[in-house]
Amino acid sequence: MTITDVARAAGVSVATVSKVVNGRYGVASSTAERVLEVVAQLGYETSLVASSLRRSRTNVIGILLAGFDPFATEILKGISAEAVGKGYELLAYSGAISDDNAVGWERRSLSRLGGTLIDGAIILTPTVSVPTSSVPVIAVDPHTGSGGPSTIDCDNIEGARAATRHLIELGHTRIAHVRGRTDLESALLREQGYRDALEAAGIAYDPGLVRDGGYRAAWAIDAARELLTLPDRPTAVFAANDLSAFGVMEVAHELGLRIPQDLSIVGFDDIPEAGSATPRLTTIAQPLQEMGARAVTMLIALLEGREVEAHVQLPSRLVVRRSTAPPPEPNAP
Amino acid sequence: MTITDVARAAGVSVATVSKVVNGRYGVASSTAERVLEVVAQLGYETSLVASSLRRSRTNVIGILLAGFDPFATEILKGISAEAVGKGYELLAYSGAISDDNAVGWERRSLSRLGGTLIDGAIILTPTVSVPTSSVPVIAVDPHTGSGGPSTIDCDNIEGARAATRHLIELGHTRIAHVRGRTDLESALLREQGYRDALEAAGIAYDPGLVRDGGYRAAWAIDAARELLTLPDRPTAVFAANDLSAFGVMEVAHELGLRIPQDLSIVGFDDIPEAGSATPRLTTIAQPLQEMGARAVTMLIALLEGREVEAHVQLPSRLVVRRSTAPPPEPNAP
């Protein structure tokens, strides 16, 4: 089903079909009518690939991501809701991820799609600072905050402080931290917030209570196993994201520790799964859908030649559920 | 950044660059080395668009959907997890949806991407039976069960029976149903299951207790408003999906009805949001991620020329949470 088939069936040239399909002027209405009829009958639809190779605009917004995890899909929901009715198509692309290309996928994806297929891109959690590209770009939860494209994130440092403070206020003093992906700024900021809150409460920072979780449940499980089998094990864990928190919960369960009686856990993100975990996870909520919506608004502004802020930060918020409680042995005065 | 730039910089022809980049034989290793160096330096990446126009295979799996809603994203998670390491890239595409193209988007998307950009497609909840297409297709939660591509769904009818039976066993007799999208087979089957269970319990089917919800919260809200302001209002509602159930919950709240004391609600799907609703929603769980995973397995089989089942049905399962309880005034014996 190509434009040539249509042209042949309608008895006109491909050029004419192209004009009709794209609503260009300079075609007799009788001809246009006949062509449209054939188009409808044959079910012809212009090929995105071929037209994007020739055209400068495609009205397609690309969303570049490393995989469809709960964090990414939550942002996608916001993007999708905001984009509806705006005349853009959405194309979420996840390149083939393997170990040797785990870093730098966003640059690869961008050059693979950019320039022709998509008019602009929203990149979710880029691992490296995104290079100046041929198309406008918005980065969500970016690598570094300066120099690159406009970025959107939430108040990571204050969120982490609030999480840690919550545990301190419950009476915890041995608070572990399962760190995020150290190549992301958000992970660094969350660790910083954790240390800030500790310091503000006069609790000494203990590097032995911090482990890498890489924002992934699998890694967090290893981290948690080390942490929770420590001679003087922590009574609370602040995990850098909800997925890590789930990993910690799993290990706690395995070890026979009750949550929250024996171990308190706080996550970060507030993905929908957090609310339905057992017990329901106390966490720091990021307005993920709103972040996605803002990304769309900003990208469309860019596409229309308007200026946008270099950086948008949305507030984070502590959501107390059932995974946190005072420590088993209250610190006697 | 095109292949021509690389060729010029390396002092060779574009054909040679193409051969090197694609690992074809017939290039001196010294030349290959030099080209690779330039490629790395310039950060060149072959354009998906251009190569797909020329090539027959792209190693890209397309996922065609109407929008990134919780149902679709849950399946995407399963697809993504299953596809990792299999050498395929994922491209989730949502065309610009508007009112006049709400039906038939899958055919349009398929012809827009098919043939060149993607090797095969997974279509989520197609509104019409998918035509024979140029590429292999798997449909999830399809329109009709026969004639078209291979399909995947869950046991909708038994799920709906279980949902209704659960309400009946709690003592409800006035059970309303908020119907799904009537263009989808799953919606029809769920209504059938509802009627089956009613009949099995000797409860007369009352058409006045059934309303269209279109699988959408917004529509379900209208439906619920009618249902819950009925003179002899139902004491329980079976909503065709979780999103509709949320709509019903919202109206109940608005009307001052307590859930589950005054009104019991059962949903369908068990999206992550169901577990974190207040109260937590009793629902029929579909193995959404597994359905996505199976879709990938089957599509890859098709791409490799193997045969696959025409239809895969996975079990559904009642998950009792806090939104269901016996009716306010027990039916006195």
Added chain:
DNA sequence: CTGAAAGCGCTAACAC
């Protein structure tokens, strides 16, 4: 108003 022709970036025959 219509069609012929060029060319988007790339790959695959085929010459050299």
Added chain:
DNA sequence: GTGTTAGCGCTTTCAG
């Protein structure tokens, strides 16, 4: 081993 050439399906001048 390497380069030249012909298209993939489409849009866009530019003649007719």
